Amino acid sequence: MKELILKNKLIVNGVFIVVCAAILIFLLKAPQETTSHLPHDENHNRFHAIPDKKEAEKYCLDCHAPNKEAPLAAAHPPKYRCLLCHKRQ
Structure with a gap:
């Protein structure tokens, strides 16, 4: 036994x-991480100050929507969870 x-x-x-x-x-x-981090520049600094990711993501399309100053490519993944991939440093 x-x-x-x-x-x-x-x-x-x-x-x-x-x-x-x-x-x-x-x-x-x-594979190594290839997605760029959220930049520390004049346009993105306010997002670093917002503690809640979902709250910060509400403002991404202010600049990254079609016909705005920095539109996303058509092949870009879902546009509603930006900080899931583009991490804050």
Whole structure:
């Protein structure tokens, strides 16, 4: 009986090690972050001062909407969660 318990423990520990190694390899092979951070400039400084991301994102389309001074490309991902990708530094 003790041998069976020991064998089961070894199997469980082995599976755990393999899963941990697989997760580590997956994370190490992940690509580097390529999305630019939210700039620290005259136009964006007010967004750094707003603590709530969703509150800050309400004002992004003031400049980045179509026909505004800095419109987003048509292929840009969803335009309502800007600070999810463009992190504040």
